[in-house]
Amino acid sequence: MFRTVIGDTPLNGGLHYWEIWADPQTENELKIGVTTKRDFNINSAFCDYDHGFGYYGLGQLRHGSNASGSQYGKKFKKEGVLGIFLNMNRGELSFSLNGENMGVAFKSDELTKGPIWPAVSLLHCAGFTLVNTVPIPEIFMR
Numbered sequence: 001m002f003r004t005v006i007g008d009t010p011l012n013g014g015l016h017y018w019e020i021w022a023d024p025q026t027e028n029e030l031k032i033g034v035t036t037k038r039d040f041n042i043n044s045a046f047c048d049y050d051h052g053f054g055y056y057g058l059g060q061l062r063h064g065s066n067a068s069g070s071q072y073g074k075k076f077k078k079e080g081v082l083g084i085f086l087n088m089n090r091g092e093l094s095f096s097l098n099g100e101n102m103g104v105a106f107k108s109d110e111l112t113k114g115p116i117w118p119a120v121s122l123l124h125c126a127g128f129t130l131v132n133t134v135p136i137p138e139i140f141m142r
Contacts, residue, residue: 002045002121010115016086017136022079023127029057029077031121045121053106055095073102085140088112101139
């Protein structure tokens with residue numbers, strides 16, 4: 001069963017970037033992204049619902065489904081740095097892996113209106129380090 005961790009500070013507009021550093025002891029892929037609601041069952045993945053927009057470490061996207069999503073990017077689990085870029089001016093959520101831009105994952109009017117919270121869903125034995133003090137990389141500013 002997935003369990004979700006939600007950021008405590010909402011994002012209300014503008015450009016936002018943070019990173020997830022992989023934990024080498026992680027046995028299962030993470031679901032990483034944003035949610036437009038905080039009041040849901042955190043004993044589930046945030047992106048199983050319509051209010052969640054997530055990248056699943058299997059190299060797939062999730063939005064309103066726990067079972068299916070389009071292929072996207074590369075796989076991410078035990079090693080590497082996943083960058084998350086939310087452009088609320090354009091309503092776009094993008095990801096990078098180890099400094100390589102994987103492109104726009106989601107474009108939605110829902111992503112232009114706050115509050116929006118960063119979210120990560122973990123399955124069984126999984127971990128990560130979140131770093132939110134890094135400047136937005138140039139790969140997202142083109």
